Amino acid sequence: MTDTEASRDGRTVVLLLGAGERTRELAAAFARLGADVVTADPPVDGDALTTLVDDEKPGYVVSDAEAVATDTLVAIAERGDVEVFPTPRSARLALDAEGLRRLAADELGLPTAPFWFAGSAAELAAVAQHAGFPLVVKPVAAAPGEGESVLLRPEDVDPAWERAVAGGKLSLARVIAESVVDVDVEVTLLTVRTTGPSGPAVSFCEPIGHHQDTGGSLESWQPQHLSPTALDSAKSIAARIVNSLGGRGVFAVELLVRGDEVYFSDVRPRLQDSGLVTLRSQRLSQFELHARAVLGLPVDTIMVSPGAAEVTYATEDDGPPLLADALAVAESDVRLSQAEPALRVSLATAPDPIVARDRARRVASALRRKG
Structure with missing residues (x-):
């Protein structure tokens, strides 16, 4: 199926399985490309998922959830009238660290801890x-x-x-x-797999460094500088694991980096919180890249500015966010959800990632202060 084929009244229908802010951002990205998006919490029961697909008649089923009825997705994909992303094999391995690690280390020979x-x-x-x-x-x-x-x-x-x-x-x-491997930095390498007339192709966003503190706050920044040798190794590892999984879309490949040495850690065939920095650092965010790749449209991974993000969830001790103070920080932006627990994403850009990280921290501090 191509992006020109229709599923409902001349429009492409995307059934998006998921909930929360990431799913809403992804739904908006598909909608901006003209898709008719149906968003639903993923049914746990396989029969319910089959009924949902039969009722909505989508051209694409896209899962943005960790756990979906994988066997049912296999049956839906085998029907031939619906494309399923991530592929059922990818979805299964994403929840099977043993199978994924054996694929990476034993079959593909990737370096791991x-x-x-x-x-x-x-x-x-x-x-x-x-x-x-x-x-x-x-x-x-x-x-x-x-x-x-x-x-x-x-x-x-x-x-x-x-x-x-x-x-x-x-x-x-x-x-x-x-x-435990003594590393310099943990990196997410967002890898976009597409298909075209010449076959599958992969492209890479600039490396994203990230750190999660004991309180659960996730900080990410782009670009994370890697030596030329480490960057080549990172791209080679990412391409090999992503091509083995197959399908189209954005894959978050997690890597451990020490000097020129790079170790494979994990891969998620869906969008991740560490990639939220791309909402401001790239011309096309991870959401827009995923939507384009799934629909078979051209992508580009151009970074327009160094950026940083801090992702937190509001606690009972937090008061109303001081939004005016947060947005007074230079080159800042925020994403606030009304869900429970409330997601708070602090974003900033700057001429270099060090300044961007400082700005994002100041934004996050304002969002945590009591008004």
Whole structure:
């Protein structure tokens, strides 16, 4: 199916599965390209999802949710009258750290931190005894950061096991344990996969550095400087994993960088909070790039200015955001949601990312202060 084919009264219909601010931004990006967008919370039940697709008759089903009835998406994709993104295989691997890590390390030979899997607290204890400390432990099926902890000593094993099992998206009593790699920076490389007359192609946004503090605030900035050797390695790793997953759209490839060395960490076949900086730093944001790629339209990944973002969720201790103070910061912008918990995105641009980060922090501070 191409962007010129219609599904409803001469218009392209996109069924977007998801909720929250990211989904709303993505829906707006599709709508600006003339698509008829139907947004729905993803049904947990496969029959309900099939009924929704039959009722709406979309040309494209786009999931912006972590957990969707993957087997049903496979059946819908195999019908041939609907394109599904991310591909069911990508969606399944995004929730299967074990399968994804084995694909990356064993099949594709990508460099990764040393890792092991465990199916019980006793197995995790044996891994820790063999591998040594510290170890990062997380569920094999979870959103980034969920159920994650660091083992520093043997007595941390049982609490880490319980946290990981409780924090997984699926009821899988299985965890991944990784050696802690001493790195300079964690990077998101937004990789856009498209298809055209000459076949599949990938393009890359400028690297995005990010850091999440213990309070849950996520800071990201673009560009993150990498050495030419590290940048070439990062692009090679991203292209290989994305082409293996297939499909079209934006993939958030997570990398660990130390000097010229780059390690594959994760890939998400959908948009991520670290990419919100592109709302101001790029000509086309991650949302616009995803919509264009899914619809088979041309993309470009031009960065127009260094930028930074800080993503937080309002707490009971926060008062009404001081919006006037936040927007008084030079080259600033915000995104505020009315959902619970309320998402607050502080954005800023500047001649260099260091100044942009400082401005974004000042915006975020104003949004947290009590009015």
